Amino acid sequence: MTMATPGAGLRTRREAHGATALHGRRRWRPSPYVVFGGLFWIVMSLAFWRVPMCCDFGQHAAVVERLKDNLLHPRHPMADLPGAGSPYYSPYAVAQGVFAKATGLAGWEVVKLAGLLNLIVLLTGLGRFVRVLTPRQWAPVLALFAMVVLWGTRMAWWSGYLGLMSMTGNLAYPSTFAIGLAFWAWGWAGALAKSREPRSPWAYAGLGALCGVILLVHPISSVAAVIGVVAFAASARRPLPGLWKWAVTAVTAAVIAASWPYYSVFSLVGDESVDWIHRQLYTEMPQRFWLALLGLPALALRCRKNPRDPLVLMFALDCAVVAYGWFSGHYTYGRILGLTLVPLQFALAIELAAPRPWRRWRTALAGVAATGAAVGFFTLQAGAVVPRALDPVGFDQPPRWPGYGWAVSRMDRGDVVLTDGYYPTRSVPAYGANLVAPAWPDTSLDEDTRNHRLQEVRDYLAPDSSRAERERIVRRYDVRWLLLTPDQKVPREAVVVAWGPRTGEVLARVSGGDTRVGGRDTKQ
Structure with a gap:
């Protein structure tokens, strides 16, 4: 009979514990996507932060300002008009309004901060979506870089377009948040479609609730989001027997969307x-998107293996919707063009992430993809992340619109400004001021009324306008300020208050000739 050595069992347990601990540390080692996704978040956040307010940023900041003033019954985002029924008052915007009220931050500050959150939602959603398509660790990394670089060699700058350059401007928009949620919805739908065990109807209802929120946050992006869910449902192992559960998803989404009190999405x-x-979305499409077509061979291979592959179905349905937008004249459907590229970009990434040894054709595909990525980055996207001070070549840079702090600092909250300048009509409302004529259509305001207001602005600024006509317009819209370009004539009854330091624009006070602003005498 063999005697056990004293302490042997203890050493064995300690050794086992140490091995387990080492194994545990290896298990928790960050994946390539956590590393590169985190680095991308830092770089892209800095790139986004350095770009001043431009394009639609002022519109979204104005929405937050109106909600900050009245959370339950906000006014029109850009004019002193009722705002009931405006689709800008989505759950996303209301959450921003609540945050602005709680913190006291300005609308533009809240929107700026939202860009950092939106990027987190986008990156985590992308990772979840790719993982449901493949377990390959490098696939999400390659998908991320394909998504932000493989576009074209002509600028594609629009809300919902996720090229590097475009993201410096639209990262804070509701469309980016909605796309991040769409990736999460696709990952959720993919998990349901792949499940071998029956899933509870509550899982499908949860997916429907998420789709309903996407529909409210950004209705046009929800078209692509729903297409992705449909593609995964159609790719399920047994799509017909489980059809009633997917119907639960659709019904839940409709109920959530119909329950929103601020506006009716179905209108x-x-x-x-x-x-x-x-309409301009459909111009120069080959130049704007041709690099994404490098993923077509990979998508074709997936189609050959499985005609019901979700990426294949997604791409086909997206193309059908884009074509419908062109032939029907409802060009708004072209807004999903950015997400139409995702199946191409992600199919390419998944194929290139396959374990070695590579076949010869895959090596050739990798070479072509790398060349395309270099072309896309250095001809169009590099300026987004390379500051001018560090730029040895002279890459195209994101737009740098002039700021209007010099003008709004002299105004009271809610003052009405008359201007037809391209920049001020899109920027001034972000600070709480109102326009005579909103820059963008909004379902809360009849389009004929908006067009009439635009004509009134033109009439006021016409060189041959009479003083009586100008005073009528001032009284009708309670105008207190004029913001004029340097070549526009300042009316005799207006008092010049300030000039734009960068543009030379003129800020003049009207409405009775009051020349005192903020307790200071500004008469000149």
Whole structure:
């Protein structure tokens, strides 16, 4: 009989514990996507932060300002008009309004901070979506870089477009948040479609609730989000027997969307007020998107293996919606063009993330993709992340609009400004001021009324306008300020208060000729 050595069992347990601890540390080692995704978040956040307010940023900041003033019954985002029924008052915007009220931050500050949160939602959603398609560790990393670089060699700058350059401007928009949620919804739908065990109807209802929120946050992005969910449902192992559960998803989404009190999302169906703006989405499409077509061979291979592959179905349905937008004249549907590229970009990334040894054709595909990425980055996207001070080449940089702090600092909250300048009509409302004529259509304001107001602004600024006509317009809209370009004539009854340091624009006071602003005499 063998005697056990004293302490042997203890040493064995300690050794086992140490091995387990070492194994545990290896298990918790960050994945490549955590590392590169984190680095991307830092770099992109800095790139976004250095770009001043431009484009639609002022509109979204104005929405927060109106909610900050009255959370339950906000006014029109850009004019002193009722705002009931405006689709800008989404759950996303209301949450921003609550945050602004709680912190006292200005609307533009809240929107700026939201860009950092939106990027987190986008990156985590992308990782979840790719993981449901493949377990390959490097696939999310390659998908991220394909998504932000493989576009084209002509600028594609629009809300919902996720190229590096475009993201410096639209990272804080509701569209980016909605796309991040869409990635999460696709990951959720993919998990349900792949599940071998029956899943509770509550899981499908939860997915429906998420889709309903996406629909309210950004209705046009929700079209692509729903297409992705449909693609995964159609790719399920047994799609027909589980159809009733997917119906639970659809019903839940509809109920959530219909329950929102600020506006009716279903009233937007068939709305043509912004189609004219979106027609330009269909111009120069080959130049804007051709690099994404490098993913077509990878997508074709997935189609050959499985015609019901979710990326294949997603791409086909997205293309059908974009084509419908063109042929029907409802060009707003072209807004999903940015997400139409995702199946191409992600199929390429997943194929290139395959374990070695690579076949010869895959090596060739990797070489072409790397060349395309370099072309896309250095011809168009590099200026987004390379500051001018560190730029040895002279890359194109994001737009740098002039600021209007010099003007709004002299105004009281809610003052009405008459201007037809491109920059001020899109920026001044961000600080709490109102315009005579809003820059953008909004379902809360009849389009004929908006067009009439635009004509009134033109009439006021016309060189041959009479003083009586100008005073009528001032009284009708309670105008207190004029913001004029350097070549526009200042009316005799107006008092010049300040000049724009960068643009030379003129700020003049009207409404009775009061020349005192903030307790200071500004008469000149």
